[in-house]
Every structure is written in C-alpha cells, then in structure tokens.
Amino acid sequence: MVKLGLMGGGWHGEDMSSVIELGQAVEDLGFDTFWMGEGRLTGSAVPAMALTLHHTSRLKVGSGVLPYRTRNVGILAGTFKTLDEMAPGRAIMGLGAWWEPLATRVGLPNRKPLKAMREVITVSKKLLAGETVTYDGEFVNVQDIRFDSPWDDEGRVYDVPVYTGPVRFKMVELSGEIADGVLLDFLVPTTYTREACEHLKIGADRSGRSLDDFGVSQLIICSVDDDDPRQAIDDCKFFLTQYIGQQPHITEFSGADPEIIEKVKSIVGWPTTEAKIREAMQFVPDELVHSVAACGTTAQAVEKIEEYVDAGVKEAVLTPRGNELETARRIAKHVELEV
Template sequence: MSDPTFDRLGIWNWESENVADEIEYAKYAESKGFDSVWQGESRLVRDAMTIMGAYTQVTDSVKFGPGVTNCYTRNVALMAQTFSTLHELSGGRAMLGIGAWWDPLASKVGIDRQNPLRYMWEYCTVLRKLLDLETVTYDGQYIQVEDIELDLVRANAEPRTVPIYIGATGLTMNKMSGELVGNGTIDGVYMNYLIPPSHNERAMEKLTEGVEKQGGTIDDVDRPQLIAVSMDEDADVAIDNARGLVTQYIGQQPHITKASGIDPEVGEQVGEELGGWPASAEDIERASRLVPDEVVTNIVAAGTPEDCVQKVADYCEAGCTEPSLYSLGPNVKEVIDVFAEFKAE
C-alpha cells in the first residue's frame, strides 16, 4: 500500500485546557502548512466567534471558521454582520460552518427545531444575499426580513466572499445542501465526525442528487470533514482514549447513532446507562463498557500514527476533500506533525 497524500489539511479546536492553547495550535498548524482551523461550538463551551477574532490577529494565511455554529441562536442579520467583520479582520480568510444544532440541548435553551431543513434553507438564502451586499426582503416560513442590508458606510463596501458550509449529517440535509450549492447559495458541506467512511459514500450520493437537480456536479461541492483522531504508539491506549467520546455521542445524539451504523439496541443501552444529557464522568465510564473496540475504530481514526493516517485517507477516498483533525488527546502538535509529512506539495 502506497502512502496517502492530502491536498488540504485542517485542524479542529474545541475545549482545550485554555484558550491560549487553541490560539497556539492555530499558529502551529499554519506553520506546518495546514490550510484551515475550525472552531467547535456545538455545546455550551466557548464562543467560536470570539476565538476566531483572536485567530485573525495571530495568523497570516490559514483560513478559519466555526465547525459548526447553529442557525438558531444568532439572528441572520447578526450572523452576516459578524462574518462581514471577520472577513475584514482576516483579509478574507473567514469561512462559515453552520448546522441545525441538536436536541436535547436546543430544546433546553428554548429552541423549537420543528423543521430544520426549511429553516436552514431560508437562513442560508438570506445570509448569502446579505454577504453579497444585496438589499433583502424575504418572507419565509421562519425567516422574515424587510429591506435590510449590511450598512457599510465607512467600511470597505465590497461583497463578503465568505464560503458557507452546512454541517450536514442526515441524508436529507445532504441532498438539500447539494441543491443550495447548485443554486449558488452555499459552497459545500462540513461533513460530520463519529460516522464511518461508508456514511460518506451515502452522503455523496445525496449530494450528487441535490447538486445535479440544480444543474451542477459533485465537483462543485466542497467537502471538508471533521475527523476525530486518537493517536498513540500503543493502539490499545489510543482506542481506550477515544471510547468515552464515542460513548457520549452514540448515547446522546440520535442522528450520530443513526449515521454511525451502530446497532440501535447498543445505542439505546448506552443511552440508558448515560441517563440523559449532560452525563457525569461516572456515567460515561459505566456506559463505555458497552462500547467495543470495533465500534470505536469504525468511527474514529484511533490507533498508531500509521493507523490514523490510513483511516483519514479512507474518509478522503469516500468523499472528504479536506480532513479537519480533532486530536482527542493532549498531543495536538504531534498529530499535526504526523499529518504534515503526508501533505501534498
């Protein structure tokens, strides 16, 4: 087997011990030739926008975006305003990864996700028009705006070329995302993690169906992907280090359980042991005993450096255009160093 190569590489930052570490990882990734830094914002941890503002001041070339924020808690006009500002601060390096969030967290903060597909379509449609500096009136089922535009009286009044990526996991969301790429609204999808490469293949079919419906091709759809990496010279240690995260997601997020291909009964048993969201460390430890090694290695790049590189290459073979590496351990720089050796020149 020949060594894989990666045309593009990114990292994913989320919940490091302190913010300074995440800023350092962004700088280090850039120094090693990485192309992007994605900032997690799926839970109530750190605000991605604040940290990305810091990235604009300490990096020169790497692109960055939230991986992903959600389409509910920021009004569409505020989102356009925020990314117009980040575009200015970074010299055009800002990207936007946006998803439909997840329950029970959304419902716990008062968000009713009764039709996330329609909401996302309307939100992205209005957002793109605002970033293109259009004056927008839109009367949708969920989004209604009247005669608004980015008020760039003193700022550089050029359209904000901010790539938009929908964080799509479900196959229907992938098909819709393909349609939105095809009609020029978004640029691609930010493929999810804790799913097997085989799910990528199913998503590719739906992306192709959607984009071709609008007269495009799958090559029009950019497909960066968040991929969890648990790396250790001892493969058993690496797998054990990933088990807790896998346990949390398959027990708490049904869309991940469905996409992962895990036996639904296993998912239900894990969920019962966790006892809901949030779960304590003791809950996670107890439930993780139900999660075998093969479940972990099916959805995480877990093992030796060689194992991890090959698993990430499998995701790329199945449709990912840019791996976004999330180190599950403290060895973030080691993960960056290992993958930098396989970066295409």
C-alpha cells in the same frame, strides 16, 4: 496528497492563549483550515475565531458549526462580514441545526430544519453579496436590509463561503443545492461518507450546478500513540460512548448495534459525568471504534483517513482526542503536507 483541517478547542474561560497557540501551530504544520464548534452551552466560537484569524496569516478559520437559529440573520451575516474585514478570504460560515434536547430546552426546538436552513443561507448569502434584501419566510423575515457601513454603499461583496454541518441526507441534498460546502460529522463509517457524496450530487443536479469547487470536508475523530496504541483507541472510545449516549442524530449513522445504544444510553444520560461515560465504555467494541475513528498508531490513523478521502472527502478535518497537537503533528508529518 491529503488536505487537512483541524477542529480546535480546549480553551478555558478567559485563557485564550491555548487556542491562539494551536492555530499558529497547525498553520506552521501546513494545515489548510481551523474549525471551531459551538454545540453545547460551553460558550461562543466567534471570539476564538477572531483571535485565531488575527494571530495567523494564511489559515482559514471556520465555525464548525454555529447553530443557525441562535442569531438573527442580519447579525449572523454581519459577524462574518466583520471576520472577513479582519482577514479577507479566510473566514468560513459553518451552520448546523442545534441538537435535541438542548434546542427545545432553550426555546428553539429543531422544527422544520430544512426550511429554516434554506431561509438562513439564502438571506445570509445575499447580504454577503452586497445586496439589499427583503425576504418573507417562516423563520426569516427581513425588509429592505443591507450592510450599512460607509464602505458598503456600493454593495461591497464579502468572500465568505457558507458551509453546512449536515447529518441526515435531505440536509446533505439541500447543501449540495445551495451551500458552498459541507462539514460532514464525525463518528460515521466511510459507507456513510460515500452515500452522503451521492446525495450532494442529487442536490447539485437539482440546481444545475457543478460540485467541482464545492467543499467536502469531514470531521474525523482521531488519536495517535505509537508507544501505547491502546490509550489512543480508548481516547476515541470515550468520545464515541458519550455521543452514543447523548446524540441520536449521529448515533443512527454510526453503525452501532441497537442493543449497545440502549445499554449506553441507560448509563450516560444528559447531563452526564466522566464516571458514567467510562462505565458505559465497556459495552462499546473496538471494532466499532475503528470503523468510525482514526486511532491507534500513526500508520493506522493515516490509513483510516485515506479511506475517507477515497470515499469522496476533499479535506479531512482532524478532531483529536488526547494530546491533540501531538496527534496533529504526527499525522501531518506522515502525509507530508506542503507548508
């Protein structure tokens, strides 16, 4: 049986009703987790996470992912302390490096990401474990801090697993060494997933730990339309084209031909427009789309998801394009999730 999560989104401004309704719907469908990203300057994932936790009863809600250097480590850990108080055992702290050129443009260049991630995870986990922490690092410097709510006097522990959103394999290894799970990125073929799982084991062996309880989740771009599979494929092609044009850290693992990458980048740029992305789509072949996305008919999408599971994924996190709820509903029904 396939374990499913969903990457949420699609809410606008003050209207949060859509994210609440989507969270409730996927919980009713039997999904295990609901993830919310915070990659561009579109807003914060935390309010939507809190609302979803408040309006659901079983669903786990994770940040997929928060840029790890955009919050002081005490505030970062305190945010997830609060979410765990709201919904014990259901919040997941997902952390990742911010992508360039945006990170540099806001004054947080993605410098020494392995060192920065190690420091943030180490201190966050100690705080969530109820410890008093002193840490003298390059990116994290704290002196004798702990959570200081009245109920924290006895070192209360907060059940918040820490996941990373790694792409390159050194970060994957670090995750296997010190994190509780990974949320592998989308738009990569299953050959990448298999190799990533090998690097997780390298990291786990480094710290002498087992991966039996380690979370291996992967974002999977998907779109389903049994009446018009071509539309579903184009939904995913649009998304892939944008990422080829803007995010080289993902593109390098996508399997895209360098000539295609250069053509797309020359048109898309950043910031971009829908018209530019659609113009560049002509250079992205269907074969590439099918290698990195679960799209077309429901049966085709599920077959692709199963390929990721066979490669080592424990939870397929659907990232729907087009009609996201209908795609989620069709795939959930096809794999017969237990509610």
